[in-house]
Amino acid sequence: MERNPSKFWNPYAGGVALGLVLLVTFLLMGKGLGASGATYRLGVWAVSGLAPSHAERVPAIAAVLEDGHPLDDWLVFEVVGVLIGGVLGAITSGRFSREVLKGPTFSSARRIGFAIAGGVVMGFAAKLSRGCTSGQALSGGAAMSVGSWAFMLSVFAGGYAVAYFLRRQWR
Amino acid sequence: MTTIFPIEALSDERRALGMAVAVVVGIGFGFVLERSGFGRAQKLVGQFYGYDFTVLKVMFTAIVTAMLGLVVLSSAGVVDLAAIQFNYPTYLWPMIVGGLLLGAGFVMSGYCPGTSLVATASGKLDGVSTVLGVVAGGLVYAHVEPALGAFPNSGKLGALSLSAWLGLPAPIVAAFVVAIAIAAFLAGERIERMVAGAAEAVAPTGAARKWIFVGLVAVALAGVAMLALPTGTSAAP
Incomplete structure (x- = not known):
């Protein structure tokens, strides 16, 4: 099969495929997909290994540890699948390569700095809103939750509010 | 049937099966995201600059596809929609503030938490950096949470669905969402053409789109027609 890194699925067909994956997840698991919850558990696991006595003193970390091993959760297994699926998609499309994605005039070091900073903001935000674009906007949105729709519209609003100030990253 | 794997209540043997299913649906999730272009920062943030509305198209198509599936299966008496909605309680204020922050972080990093995992899987160093940031940000939240007081639980409305909020049956709400989604797709395509100009052709939409x-629309109308069925649980708002 021909590999063309700049060729993507028709977005509407991709959307139907994603919707069907989500629907199957709802039917089998009783809840939808997620992402940030698993990333958080990775952090809890790291803290519990590096500073176990400290972990016990932070309620939001101790609560996860009470339920057993922090990585023994279905969301963590789902994210292992996401990584496998991502690798398969990237290799078969010719998009797998070690690089920094950015505009041509922006330095890699600054781009990495923005990526880390944006990640910190999102990690905080996803805990506050009890889920991210996957668990809250996509899954809760499909389940017609009022809070998930309020979250989703707020994500778009927040993005548009700052986009102008960050435009040099991408040009 | 509500769920085949009520995951919290599984015996060890079936729990292992549930975890295997989690990996399989994750593979589907990651593969579709990658093939839709969600492992690439510029494609994702294009949404916020008007040159590429792939995020809107993929996400809203996915939402209405799964929503229609849930509504139709609920009308047929196969799925308990309320049991699924129970997992998505509303805490209005932290969700709005969290959404605004997450949107800002999205344009800073170029990814959302899920797509940063796909970018990592395709070798992108900005993707891994975002994942590490999300790990750190979650831990920052854990440490400051006691100082936030009652705010994370404010605006508590329970498992409030759009249909209960609007006082309309779920299939009617779903049909409205489909109409809004298609209008948004057409608007997004128009903005793409305006921003790109006539010189740069935007990806062809083709017959598949139509x-x-x-x-x-057909499934949405079928869902509304199924309101006449006696089996449904979705008729009540």
Whole structure:
């Protein structure tokens, strides 16, 4: 099969495929997909290994540890699948390569700095809103939750509010 | 049937099966995201600059596809929609503030938490950096949470669905969402053409798009028609 890194699925067909994956997840698991919850558990696991006595003193970390091993959760297994699926998609499309994605005039070091900073903001935000674009906007949105729709519209609003100030990253 | 794997209540043997299913649906999730272009920062943030509305198209098509599936299966008495909605309680204020922050972080990093995992899987160093940031940000939240007081639980409305909020049956709400989604797709395509200009052709939409729109409308109407069935649980708002 021909590999063309700049060729993507028709977005509407991709959307139907994603919707069907989500629907199957709802039917089998009783809840939808997620992402940030698993990333958080990775952090809890790291803290519990590096500073176990400290972990016990932070309620939001101790609560996860009470339920057993922090990585023994279905969301963590789902994210292992996401990584496998991502690798398969990237290799078969010719998009797998070690690089920094950015505009041509922006330095890699600054781009990495923005990526880390944006990640910190999102990690905080996803805990506050009890889920991210996957668990809250996509899954809760499909389940017609009022809070998930309020979250989703707020994500778009927040993005548009700052986009102008960050435009040099991408040009 | 509500769920085949009520995951919290599984015996060890079936729990292992549930975890295997989690890996399989994750593979589907990651593969579709990658093939839709969600492992690439510029494609994702294009949404916020008007040159590429792929995020809107993929996400809203996915939402209405799964929503229609849930509504139709609920009308047929196969799925308990309320049991699924129970997992998505509303805490209005932290969700709005969290959404605004997450949107800002999205344009800073170029990814959302899920797509940063796909970018990592395709070798992108900005993707891994974002994942590490999300790990750190979650831990920052854990440490400051006691100082936030009652705010994370404010605006508590329970498992409030759009249909309960609007006082309309779920299939009617779903049909409205389909109409809004298709209007948003057409608007997004128009903005793409304006921003790109006539010189740069935006990805062809083709026949697939037309048939997907027709299919979504047809299923939405079928969902509304199923309100006449006696089996449904979705008729009550």
